[in-house]
Amino acid sequence: MITSVLVANRGEIACRVFRTCRESGIRTVAVYSDADANALHARVADTAVRLPGAAPADTYLDAGLIVKAAVASGADAVHPGYGFLSENADFARAVLDAGLVWIGPPPEAIEAMASKTRAKELMGLAPLGEVTEADLPVLVKAAAGGGGRGMRIVRRLEDLSAALESARSEAASAFGDGEVFVEPYVENGRHVEVQILADTHGTVWALGTRDCSLQRRHQKVIEESPAPGLSEQLTHELHTLAVRAARAVEYVGAGTVEFLVAGDKAHFLEMNTRLQVEHPVTEAVFGIDLVAEQIRVAEGHALADDPPRARGHAVEARLYAEDPARDWAPQTGTLHRFAVPESVRLDTGFTDGDDIGVHYDPMLAKLVAHAPTRAEAVRKLAGALERATLHGPVTNRDLLVRSLRHEEFTTARMDTGFYDRHLTDLACCGTGDPYAPLAAALADAHGRSRFGGWRNVPSRPQTKRYEAAGEEIEVHYRHTRAGLEADGVRVVHADAALVVLEVDGVRRNFEVTRYGDEIHVNAARLTALPRFPDPTAQHAPGSLLAPMPGTVVRVAEGLAVGATVEAGQPLLWLEAMKMEHKITAPSTGTLAALHAAPGQQVTVGALLAVVQPTS
Incomplete structure (x- = not known):
């Protein structure tokens, strides 16, 4: 009987396995990187073992380190979860060689199915050989891949070489194996599994x-x-x-x-x-x-x-x-x-x-x-x-x-191209509730009339500015002898946490919570904007800023200051949260500055490059 399980993983799946173990009376052991020192999975386990470092290669992908942690913690079994080493036959063997129970398939089965090319051969199938125009569109896939990494759709033959290079790079980074293959891409198919x-x-x-x-x-x-x-x-x-x-x-x-x-x-x-x-x-x-x-x-x-x-x-x-x-x-x-x-x-x-x-x-x-x-x-x-x-x-x-309520989904007519067709409408649906910014402003204004917000003579309305879903919104309200007022609505109640508005006879409640400049009004998320923009925050036209914190994994081959670039041309790639993100030229012009190099860690908003647009 298994009495203690180490989960060789993190986050949601580790917590999920721990839940079943607790219900079964099995002791739980977590492993955690330095970046996960305070993570939930490390807190809820009976025992937790540190894996020094933050990068996956140094922690959750180090089979020897995890087996050592299992032995040291007294675990008698290892559950791999998903991702990381879950489909690594050598890791399964190392667990078994250490005298531990492997909660997974035999290493030989993992090995047989680990490579998508070998799996296809087992099923009597084979990937494409030399690709021609007649084969398009095709899908480039990582042989050891999973989770969508190392995959590229190719619709033009001239794009195949770049897609192969990009997929190999991402696959090598994610799985330690840069092997890729090409197979036909089925348009508008459904992804079904057993x-x-x-x-x-x-x-x-x-x-x-x-x-x-x-x-x-x-x-x-x-x-x-x-x-x-x-x-x-x-x-x-x-x-x-x-x-x-x-x-x-x-x-x-x-x-x-x-x-x-x-x-x-x-x-x-x-x-x-x-x-x-x-x-x-x-x-x-x-x-x-x-x-x-x-x-x-x-x-x-x-x-x-x-x-x-x-x-x-x-x-x-x-x-x-x-x-x-x-x-x-x-x-x-x-x-x-x-x-x-x-x-x-x-x-x-x-x-x-x-x-x-x-x-x-x-x-x-x-x-x-x-x-x-x-x-x-x-x-x-x-x-x-x-x-x-x-x-x-x-x-x-x-x-x-919005996806769950989309007619194509509710009538079960969806396929893998769903977001290709509908993303613009589903993701760019305005700022949400039109009264959320007003509720945020009224909650912020609560109690100010006592300290000078109200005037004995008519004055200009108070103004607040917010950003929501990429749009800037300006709202107006007044301090009056009767309290806070706004055009087109009746303010029934307003305090720092709750605003009640009546619109056309319908009363609506807005719960308001503020964390610095970040404000949440019911399901809406707003950012309070300063009354006057900070002049030091401006960047030159054509500046490319990091959209997220991450690591520069590569720069386009031959790219140098002074080079001519085309609008949409890939200049460099960032890796963040296990995905590669392509940074492209915003316009046709000349590369005036390049501030990024492979391996460089960047913060959100960091200046990566500047493209001087063609006049």
């Missing part, structure tokens, strides 16, 4: 299907189970192929087989030899705990002959600290307040007051809703997200709510 669970006695379960078509940067955003609209015949085919893949490598434990579905035809993508981020939707539909089943299988227990019956529908949304309107730029800062309605399941690695740093993936949490029907589950999840309290950096919350 959860499998296998024991050491020859039983393999296929646990329904999941649709993960809503993706950004090839990373999933919204997932659901079962995948809607599949025929019984196609579902049966997917289950058969998934079980065949598992048996081909004598798989043990939880895994996922992924497909791209176009019409009634399924294209095998890959097999993930680990637990998936989206596993909670399968748990909700089948009423099981996959982590608990992983532990039971690792202890040698047999699965029942048949899996439990599915019931209802489940939908999951991934909440990210990122700005979809700014090319999904990751956000950092303090998460002041984070609470969601109890009607949904919350899996997270953050709590009030935690810092969101630059070193790791920007996912804050997963919210999961389960209901008897798809429509009810979607409505339940959208409502919970809308009512969630999120005080801190910009998130994709509004995008998620």
Whole structure:
């Protein structure tokens, strides 16, 4: 029997595994980098072991260091979570060689499926050889990849070379393996996958299907189970192929087989030899705990002959600290307040007051809703997200709510091109509630009339300026003998935390919370602007500023001051939160200054380069 589990991971998945371990009476051990010294997963574990350093390569990707931590802490088993070393066969062997229980598939199975090229060969498939115009569009993929990293869509033959170079660079950085391959890219396909669970006695379960078509940067955003609209015949085919893949490598434990579905035809993508981020939707539909089943299988227990019956529908949304309107730029800062309605399941690695740093993936949490029907589950999840309290950096919350309520999603007609078609409308929907800035101003003005805000003679209205969703907003109000007033509304109540406005006979409440210049009014996020702009904050025209803190991973080959550049030409690449971000020339002109070099750490707003526009 397993008595103590070390989770070789961090954040949300570590907390998720710890929850099951506690319910099972199993002691928990966390590992943490210096950047995660105060992280939730390190705080909630029974024991925590420091991994010196901050970079993943020095900490969560150091197999020897983690095995040493497991032995030192007295753990008798290791759960890899997902990402990092979860699909590393050498790490699995090192755990077993140390006399520990590996809560995962055999190293040989991991090895067989680790390379997407080898996995395709096992399934009787092969990547493209020399690419021609007739093959376009194609997808460049990292052979050892996952999470959307090392992937590039190529629609023009002349772009293939740059895409291969970029994908190799990102793959080598993320996985330590720069091997990439090319396969046909299926336009408007659906990403459908099958959860499998296998024991050491020859039983393999296929646990329904999941649709993960809503993706950004090839990373999933919204997932659901079962995948809607599949025929019984196609579902049966997917289950058969998934079980065949598992048996081909004598798989043990939880895994996922992924497909791209176009019409009634399924294209095998890959097999993930680990637990998936989206596993909670399968748990909700089948009423099981996959982590608990992983532990039971690792202890040698047999699965029942048949899996439990599915019931209802489940939908999951991934909440990210990122700005979809700014090319999904990751956000950092303090998460002041984070609470969601109890009607949904919350899996997270953050709590009030935690810092969101630059070193790791920007996912804050997963919210999961389960209901008897798809429509009810979607409505339940959208409502919970809308009512969630999120005080801190910009998130994709509004995008998620709008996506869940989009007609293409509610009618189950979505595919992997959903955000390519609809991002502009979904991410750039104005500043939200039009009365939120006024409520913020009135809350700020509370009590000032006693100290000179009110005048005995008519005067100009008071003015406040805010920034919301990239737009500047100016609001006006007055201090009067009767209290605070504003045109077009009746101020029923106003204090520092609550403003009640009546508009056309309808009374509305606004909860206001302020953290310095950051103000949250219900679900709206505002930034208070100074009355007079700071003249020292100005930059020359054509200045390229870092949109986020990160590391300069490379500069365009041959780029030097004085070079002529074209509008949209890539100049350099930043890596932040496990993703590469391309910095391009804002206009055609001459590179007047270059302040970035590979390996350089930069802060948000740092001057990277200056392009002098052509007259």
